[in-house]
Amino acid sequence: MTWVEIDEQLCDGCGICALRCDRVFTSSAGEITTDANEETCILCGHCVALCPNDAISHSRLDMNVFSAIEKGANLKTQEFIQFLKERRSHRHFLNRKIKEKQLDMILEAGRWAPTGSNVQNVEIIVYQDPAKIRKISDQVIDYFSWVNGKVQRKIERLEAEGKHNTEDYRFTRRMLGIGERMSQAKAAGRDPIFYNAPLLMIFHSISATSAPKDNAVLVAHTVALTARTLGIESCYIGLVEVAANYYMPLKAELKLPPDHEVFNAMILGYPELEFLKTVDRKPIHIRWE
Ligand SMILES: Cc1cc2nc3c(=O)[nH]c(=O)nc-3n(C[C@H](O)[C@H](O)[C@H](O)COP(=O)(O)O)c2cc1C
Incomplete structure (x- = not known):
């Protein structure tokens, strides 16, 4: 049985449905037939x-x-492009909770991001309890302190392979000592992971699905841009993603369903600092064919 019905009284046979979706609709001599089921239809509407x-x-x-x-x-x-240019990562926030109504609007906007094969399965954990945010921050620091030995060994391997001039080598070197620097910042009373932000969002989904990382990023960026329209700024925290998927104590703390992974994390809050200038970006590398 097909999931889709066409009201013959209303249909004038224009064929737009078949033009858009030839998996479900077939147009022949002005007559349209449908075959929508789990294999042909992704419920995009x-x-x-x-x-x-x-x-x-x-x-x-x-x-x-x-x-x-x-x-x-x-x-x-032009206004929209200016809005995009004015988005910057914020790491200083007012000590103020995000208003509930605004938070609802931001989260609602996330629903409208596209997802691969229309899976719509990105889930969000929202943390607003400072103690819980601090606990996750501490666990990320623990992870990066623990991982330092591995980073050192990778550097030695890349050097032995003569790969000094690779992006991998430069990136790995930047990772060296990161856990120690985080611990020092923590000892000095700072939060080097979440910068004392009032809100943390963790974006996760089942990993065996269509494009889980892309989906999470698109939902997160939709959330981030919508937040900006309300005077709320954000910063992606990629460090959490790495730690959450490799460090079991943190994974347990997040209480993810067993087949889920973290694909993105972001802090949000009312900004303490105001950027007075936009910055230029490298030109995007385009090959015209
Ligand atoms: C995927 C991703 C991960 C990031 N992870 C972190 C992070 O863990 N901590 C942090 O302070 N900033 C993080 N950032 C922010 C970047 O440093 C920032 O986007 C970049 O420097 C450009 O600055 P802008 O966002 O202000 O334009 C991340 C950004 C992206 C896109």
Whole structure:
């Protein structure tokens, strides 16, 4: 049985559905047939959203949640680009909780990020308890202190292989002593991982799925950009991702489902510092074919 039904009274045979999705729809001599099932349909809702005659209904989607686009968003391109340029990683925050309503809006926005094969399975853990955030910070520091020996051995191996001039070598050298520097910062009363941010988000999902890392990054960046519209700034914390997936005490602390991995982490808060200038970026390397 197909998941999709076409109301013959309403369908004028325009074929937009078949043009968009030839896995589910077949158009022949003005007649459209459908075969939507687990193998052909990823529940993206494009067919329903594109049909100009409201002729399509989908039994696996809630038809009440499709809302008409009356007047699309009208962002000015230059303003939008300026908004992107003004986004910077923030590491100094006011000691103030994010307002609940704003947090709801930010998290809601994350739902609208695209996901590979429309899996929509990125999950978010939100931490706002300073003690819990501090505990995770301490565990990340523990991990990087523990891993230092491994970093040293990798450097020796790369040197023995004559790979001094590689990005891998330069990156690994930068990792050397990182745990020690973190511990020193901690001993001096600082939080070198989360910078005392009032909120931490951990993005995770099942690892055996379509593009889990990309999905998490897209959700996280949608969250980050939406937060900016409310005066809330953020910083990705890649250090957590590494530690969470390799350091069992931290993995246990996060209480992830067994087949899940952390794919992204981000701190958010009201900024303490204001950037007064934008900075330039390296030109993006493009090959025109
Ligand atoms: C994937 C990723 C991981 C990052 N991890 C960290 C981190 O662990 N700690 C940190 O302070 N900044 C982290 N950053 C922030 C980068 O240092 C920052 O994006 C970069 O220096 C550019 O600066 P901007 O974001 O202010 O433009 C991370 C950024 C990205 C994209």
